[in-house]
Ligand code: KIV
């Protein structure tokens with residue numbers, strides 16, 4: 001077992017901005033990445049994996065700026081097993097108060113076949129690259145990708161090499177979400193017992209959720225001796241995602257009687273960061289998701305409500321306040337003033353400057369005119385609205401629906417300072433509206449996702465709409481909220497188009513969103 005950290009303390013390594021962001025469609029803008037990194041730092045995340053610096057100029061800039069702005073968290077970048085990746089990674093993280101290079105190579109038979117290296121050649125490469133990283137940075141993490149499908153003897157051999165070459169953290173990835181809790185605990189325990197030098201380093205666990213066992217596998221690994229959990233907010237990540245930060249943290253806190261390990265996370269910040277990640281990544285959280293789902297603390301059945309009124313512990317094992325949900329939520333109305341709005345936004349985790357408050361207040365009044373009571377979730381939806389200086393702006397729209405499903409939509413957009421109107425027909429109002437937008441701004445973006453959620457209850461509820469567009473490998477998501485679902489859909493579509501336009505301009509003619517696709521990793 002490690003002597004590097006306090007035995008009871010589990011380090012939280014968040015990879016929302018790297019493994020989470022590599023999930024198709026979850027791409028975030030530069031400013032969004034900075035915002036999420038700041039929230040992770042404030043909530044007490046020990047290590048933030050901020051990106052993969054060699055992947056693109058954008059990744060490099062984001063990791064560098066996150067490193068420069070970091071306060072308490074250690075900032076880590078990912079690098080494949082070659083000097084160019086490692087040098088670029090060091091360039092990006094070196095200005096952080098605390099930094100880390102994370103280098104990896106796939107060690108299982110399937111992954112060894114990709115670079116076509118023999119076992120001995122790969123072992124040499126690991127020695128060379130980890131030594132190189134350690135010469136640059138005193139804190140180096142090494143991962144044998146697909147560790148859970150790597151032959152036991154070879155896994156022990158390469159971990160020993162990495163430790164001898166100077167790795168300070170050994171991460172054991174379950175890259176394809178294949179392991180199970182008993183095996184996960186046993187693997188870490190046996191590695192720590194077997195590999196020479198294992199007691200000098202921290203063992204980490206990195207699980208994917210393909211079989212729905214990522215949280216259980218991570219906690220089992222801790223029971224086996226791991227002292228770092230790698231995870232993402234909302235479990236964001238490729239395929240079925242990664243271990244969810246909020247789940248492992250709240251499980252350790254709630255069942256500390258049988259899992260006596262602590263984290264440094266301020267759990268009251270969980271809900272706010274969960275909402276921000278869902279919004280900026282364009283991945284809404286499922287309603288019944290553990291900890292952060294909309295229904296996670298809702299007790300609607302008669303028996304449950306009765307039990308809750310008698311004693312909340314009958315049905316609640318955590319308090320909503322523990323994750324930053326305000327217990328009582330008094331709605332605002334059209335007579336509420338700026339001070340009440342600012343106060344409410346602060347309790348929801350938003351610090352707004354005077355200019356932003358002025359802008360939000362106008363939108364709030366507009367909403368309060370249409371809706372009797374403005375709930376917390378309505379305000380959160382308002383905070384996600386579009387930028388005023390976008391290339392395309394919705395000026396007005398009018399939709400007529402027939403009973404047979406056919407609809408006509410007339411849309412007026414301001415584009416490049418000019419107002420342009422188009423009318424189109426379609427299968428329903430949303431289809432007609434999207435066609436009208438496309439006829440004003442012709443594009444070949446393919447609609448990958450269209451999702452509608454009611455924010456609150458009632459026929460005057462706001463709908464939040466998420467749209468994901470893809471064009472030549474470049475992906476952009478857009479969101480909007482409105483009491484009218486078709487207006488929210490139009491705005492979300494326009495929002496996604498604006499982000500696509502911005503990305504295209506930044507990338508320059510013919511450029512791809514990423515110079516190295518994350519697909520190259522596996
Ligand atoms: O899942 C995985 O194996 C990874 C590695 C790059 C650590 O994300």
Ligand code: ZN
Nearest residue numbers: 019173175206
């Ligand atoms: Zn991963």
